[in-house]
Amino acid sequence: MIKQRSNLRTPFVLCVAILACFSTPTFAQGILGGHVTGNIQLDGQISRRDTIIGSNDVPEKLLTNARADILYTNGDFSAGLRYEAYLNPMLGFNNQYKGQGIANYFVSYKTQDFAITAGHYYEQFGNGLTLRAYEDRYLGLDNALFGLNVMYRPWKGVTFKGLIGRQRVYWGMGEGIVRGLDGELNLNEIVKPWEESRTRITLGGSFVSKYEDDETILSEISGYKLNLPKNIGAGSVRLDLSHGGFGLQAEYALKGQDPNIMNNYIYRTGQALWLSASYSQKGLSANIQAKRVDNMGFKSVRSQTGEMLYINYIPAITKQHTYAFLSMYPYATQSAGEMGLQGDFMYKFKKETLLGGKYGTDLHINASLIRGLDSTIVGGRGTEGYTSTFFGTGDLYYGDLSIELAKKLSNKLKLTTTYGYVAFNPIVEGHAGDIHHNHVVIGDLTWKINKKNVIRFEAEWMGSDSHYDADIDDKRCGDWIMGLVEYNFTSAWFVSLSDQYAYHDGIGNYYNISVGYTKGATRLQLGYGKQREGIICIGGVCRQVPASNGLTFSLTTSF
Amino acid sequence: MKKAILSILAISALVFSSCDRIENENRLIFSGAVGEWYDGSPVEDHTHRALLEKYTGVRCVNCPNADIEISNALQHFGHSLIAVSIHDSCTFTRPYEGDPDMRTPDGNELSHFFGVFNGDYPNALVSRTKKTTGEWDLFTPTAGVDSHVEPIVNAPATIALDVTAQAVDNDGNITIKASIEFLESCSDTLALTLFVMEDGIIASQLSKEGKINGYVHNHILRDIITDWQGTEIKADGNAGECRYAIFQYKIDTTLWNPENCHIVAFVSNKNTMLVLNAAECSIE
Numbered sequence: 001m002i003k004q005r006s007n008l009r010t011p012f013v014l015c016v017a018i019l020a021c022f023s024t025p026t027f028a029q030g031i032l033g034g035h036v037t038g039n040i041q042l043d044g045q046i047s048r049r050d051t052i053i054g055s056n057d058v059p060e061k062l063l064t065n066a067r068a069d070i071l072y073t074n075g076d077f078s079a080g081l082r083y084e085a086y087l088n089p090m091l092g093f094n095n096q097y098k099g100q101g102i103a104n105y106f107v108s109y110k111t112q113d114f115a116i117t118a119g120h121y122y123e124q125f126g127n128g129l130t131l132r133a134y135e136d137r138y139l140g141l142d143n144a145l146f147g148l149n150v151m152y153r154p155w156k157g158v159t160f161k162g163l164i165g166r167q168r169v170y171w172g173m174g175e176g177i178v179r180g181l182d183g184e185l186n187l188n189e190i191v192k193p194w195e196e197s198r199t200r201i202t203l204g205g206s207f208v209s210k211y212e213d214d215e216t217i218l219s220e221i222s223g224y225k226l227n228l229p230k231n232i233g234a235g236s237v238r239l240d241l242s243h244g245g246f247g248l249q250a251e252y253a254l255k256g257q258d259p260n261i262m263n264n265y266i267y268r269t270g271q272a273l274w275l276s277a278s279y280s281q282k283g284l285s286a287n288i289q290a291k292r293v294d295n296m297g298f299k300s301v302r303s304q305t306g307e308m309l310y311i312n313y314i315p316a317i318t319k320q321h322t323y324a325f326l327s328m329y330p331y332a333t334q335s336a337g338e339m340g341l342q343g344d345f346m347y348k349f350k351k352e353t354l355l356g357g358k359y360g361t362d363l364h365i366n367a368s369l370i371r372g373l374d375s376t377i378v379g380g381r382g383t384e385g386y387t388s389t390f391f392g393t394g395d396l397y398y399g400d401l402s403i404e405l406a407k408k409l410s411n412k413l414k415l416t417t418t419y420g421y422v423a424f425n426p427i428v429e430g431h432a433g434d435i436h437h438n439h440v441v442i443g444d445l446t447w448k449i450n451k452k453n454v455i456r457f458e459a460e461w462m463g464s465d466s467h468y469d470a471d472i473d474d475k476r477c478g479d480w481i482m483g484l485v486e487y488n489f490t491s492a493w494f495v496s497l498s499d500q501y502a503y504h505d506g507i508g509n510y511y512n513i514s515v516g517y518t519k520g521a522t523r524l525q526l527g528y529g530k531q532r533e534g535i536i537c538i539g540g541v542c543r544q545v546p547a548s549n550g551l552t553f554s555l556t557t558s559f
Numbered sequence: 560m561k562k563a564i565l566s567i568l569a570i571s572a573l574v575f576s577s578c579d580r581i582e583n584e585n586r587l588i589f590s591g592a593v594g595e596w597y598d599g600s601p602v603e604d605h606t607h608r609a610l611l612e613k614y615t616g617v618r619c620v621n622c623p624n625a626d627i628e629i630s631n632a633l634q635h636f637g638h639s640l641i642a643v644s645i646h647d648s649c650t651f652t653r654p655y656e657g658d659p660d661m662r663t664p665d666g667n668e669l670s671h672f673f674g675v676f677n678g679d680y681p682n683a684l685v686s687r688t689k690k691t692t693g694e695w696d697l698f699t700p701t702a703g704v705d706s707h708v709e710p711i712v713n714a715p716a717t718i719a720l721d722v723t724a725q726a727v728d729n730d731g732n733i734t735i736k737a738s739i740e741f742l743e744s745c746s747d748t749l750a751l752t753l754f755v756m757e758d759g760i761i762a763s764q765l766s767k768e769g770k771i772n773g774y775v776h777n778h779i780l781r782d783i784i785t786d787w788q789g790t791e792i793k794a795d796g797n798a799g800e801c802r803y804a805i806f807q808y809k810i811d812t813t814l815w816n817p818e819n820c821h822i823v824a825f826v827s828n829k830n831t832m833l834v835l836n837a838a839e840c841s842i843e
Contacts, residue, residue, distance in 0.1 A: 209578060219587050224587040224588060225587070225588055226586060226587065226588075227581055227585055227586050227587065227588045228581075229578075229579035229580070229581055230579055231578055231579045232578065232579070233578030256578045256579070256580065257579070257580055257581060267581065267583075267586060382586050382587055383583075383586075384583075
């Protein structure tokens with residue numbers, strides 16, 4: 001159940017009044033010894049019906065998302081607010097954002113050893129396994145906490161954080177109250193003989209608890225409802241160790257009984273383990289990451305579905321691909337349960353060697369593998385739910401491999417070639433179907449004509465064993481080709497033309513043209529074309545994007 | 560420094576204690592009030608009882624006369640008649656200073672729904688029957704109620720209903736069990752409604768002779784445990800089939816006298832609202 005009590009649009013009168021005065025052009029800078037900074041973003045979209053790609057007419061004709069962040073700082077004091085407007089929300093953004101108002105406001109006092117923020121704030125403990133309040137405008141996600149956040153460093157190398165608040169959900173507040181404590185010890189600063197040591201050690205621990213009132217959740221046994229825990233805690237310990245080029249980070253988190261809609265109201269405790277080991281030196285770096293997540297979805301409202309009101313965050317250990325076909329199947333982190341492994345290796349072949357040639361060659365290899373847990377169901381709602389073996393694995397969820405070679409051919413030409421392989425189980429997006437196996441080949445050539453003119457050519461091919469099925473309607477299926485030409489000229493303008501075409505066993509022809517202009521801190525971009533429906537993910541957190549066909553524009557500026 | 564450490568430890572202890580653990584045997588609690596039904600045992604008593612809902616008020620001068628008529632009818636029909644006095648929020652029901660307030664939001668809902676609100680008081684309806692014209696068969700109970708009750712109680716019941724209530728503790732928590740047996744096959748959607756009633760409420764009452772101090776009000780509707788339109792009885796019933804449900808409820812012991820409270824249950828047609836049978840019980 002989404003419970004919304006207070007309205008974020010209610011202005012924080014004092015804060016707004018102060019900032020309204022200070023943000024006039026006359027007071028743009030140097031007000032009472034402080035200054036005002038900010039940034040503004042306006043995105044718009046006009047989309048029309050296209051039966052082939054599945055886009056629909058937009059009744060409003062024009063959809064816009066806008067925001068303006070304004071920050072006033074004066075020495076150790078700062079105050080800020082954010083105006084947001086969704087009139088109406090662009091395609092893919094939740095309709096509950098519809099409206100406009102002051103979505104975020106705060107006052108803060110910060111010194112080197114002490115900080116306090118009242119109002120909206122973002123915070124992260126460790127890697128986020130117990131708490132991460134953050135926002136990502138491109139995902140339409142904002143888990144800001146509204147309350148009080150305190151940081152205190154009583155001694156050198158010792159940092160404590162404490163917070164309490166409720167989370168934003170669209171224009172309201174989730175009913176649950178979140179409380180958290182975090183402590184971090186930098187041993188090199190605490191232990192004097194270790195101050196100059198090459199071995200750096202930081203230890204940390206956190207505890208987060210949420211309170212939520214009772215509600216009626218029926219058991220699977222007629223006539224009974226669940227006796228729900230009202231206070232749910234999660235704690236973690238972490239280590240950050242480095243020695244020269246070596247690094248090791250680890251965090252283990254445990255969550256108490258938390259029956260919620262994501263786990264079908266089972267009483268099993270949750271746990272997560274995250275490990276990362278790395279080595280780097282000039283021209284070489286290697287990193288390996290592993291994680292095991294078991295029933296770690298942690299929200300401040302137990303019956304909330306979707307991406308909002310997450311208290312914690314499970315870090316993604318798959319590469320955030322940038323090329324279109326490699327990122328066509330992004331992986332969504334499964335907080336219910338998964339085991340994963342990722343390896344990343346970068347090496348620079350030196351100049352004047354066989355593989356390095358005249359300018360050197362960069363090799364980048366990345367591979368990841370995510371599987372479900374090896375679990376056995378022992379009951380439904382109101383029970384432990386399932387058991388799982390710690391090292392056992394279940395179904396394949398996702399696997400990928402990318403090998404990228406980047407080579408400067410001359411002073412003006414740089415070529416990047418990539419081979420990629422992706423195996424994707426559609427079950428992670430919540431629908432059935434066979435695992436898709438895709439092979440991707442990419443060529444990317446950048447021609448620097450002169451200092452102010454650069455042309456980039458990109459060609460991609462993807463062969464897949466998936467076939468378009470009208471019943472499932474996954475428009476990513478099939479074999480694809482793509483071409484892109486991007487021209488940057490006078491350092492201020494760019495024009496880009498691209499087309500993605502499903503030439504075999506797929507559906508759709510997605511062409512796009514964009515023009516952009518940048519002057520100082522202001523950037524304007526116009527685009528026209530077709531957008532395939534699908535999912536975009538950032539850091540393992542995803543948003544469904546419907547198909548669109550039409551004009552898009554974006555204006556960003558800062559002051 | 561010492562204070563800082565103690566403060567941190569105290570806060571840590573407070574936060575760490577903020578974590579509930581519910582053992583396996585305590586994870587489920589009774590909650591039938593959402594209308595969860597399962598098979599039950601047959602109902603022994605197949606009596607067809609009439610439900611008399613009387614709309615009344617402490618400032619209604621004719622209402623004491625209606626109480627006399629209803630009291631006579633209760634003696635005449637015995638346990639085949641169940642009486643309920645409903646106080647809505649019209650001008651006749653405003654309590655006198657210092658007296659208990661017998662008005663309820665549910666009473667308001669019923670009064671508005673049946674077209675009584677701000678009309679004639681007292682007013683009555685037996686088993687939510689309708690006239691041949693389709694209007695609710697409302698009548699003024701001061702002229703007697705027998706002619707409205709007799710056709711109901713003389714007709715055979717199509718549903719047998721039984722209700723029992725037991726106190727769980729001394730805080731007003733009670734468990735109510737309702738049993739239904741289909742005496743005839745039924746394909747209509749049915750609803751069960753549970754009223755919490757209180758007898759022996761002392762409050763002033765206006766009469767033709769003037770204000771009567773210390774008037775005893777009986778059969779007063781205090782609350783409706785289910786939705787005021789009843790909770791749906793799931794699944795059609797064939798003759799001989801039984802349904803059974805458990806409800807939990809907490810009596811407001813700060814405002815009501817639990818020893819004088821009892822439960823009224825009735826099964827009605829969800830669409831027509833016609834009451835098919837009713838039952839009442841004290842809280843054991």
